[in-house]
Amino acid sequence: DTGVSQDPRHKITKRGQNVTFRCDPISEHNRLYWYRQTLGQGPEFLTYFQNEAQLEKSRLLSDRFSAERPKGSFSTLEIQRTEQGDSAMYLCASSRTGTSGRAGNEQFFGPGTRLTVL
């Protein structure tokens, strides 16, 4: 299976600890997205990479959040000094720029990492 994978699938941590999540996109996809989803809501955009460049970061992201995609392949999302309000499902998605460059490219989502902060 060559879909988007995320690791770990579940993470329980205590308030104040740092956590790091990993996303492996579909191999030929140059775009990578991170979202956060809470119960009963749709995914909220966090950040976007085109290859290794982080092109946009949501204002929802505080300075405690950082994301990297060092070689334009896998990506990591780190949350420092976690708070109970960070408890959510963190989703990664990837897509490929269309041949015409137009928008409207399908995003392929991973299964998510569920974070619980105690």
Place this chain on the structure above:
Amino acid sequence: GDSVTQMEGPVTLSEEAFLTINCTYTATGYPSLFWYVQYPGEGLQLLLKATKADDKGSNKGFEATYRKETTSFHLEKGSVQVSDSAVYFCALEGVGGFKTIFGAGTRLFVKA
């Protein structure tokens, strides 16, 4: 900023009933519009999309038409099946081409 509003659920229908899930949006210019679906125990997957005004996206018997004049992208299906039970998300991709805004989702239950 850009936003998406979709009808609240849950929506409960009997098998073979007609489905409409309303979605309206606010955006600058001409965004691309999507419906994503999340079946129980699975990740989000694209159901259909439309990238310009008056385009109709369709897949698996579902349809949605990009209406610029009413800023809407309502999802319809003529005859739902139990297997259509899922959460449906309307989404837009802004003119910049990468930031995607999702609605809150509408849960659909289809009874046999």
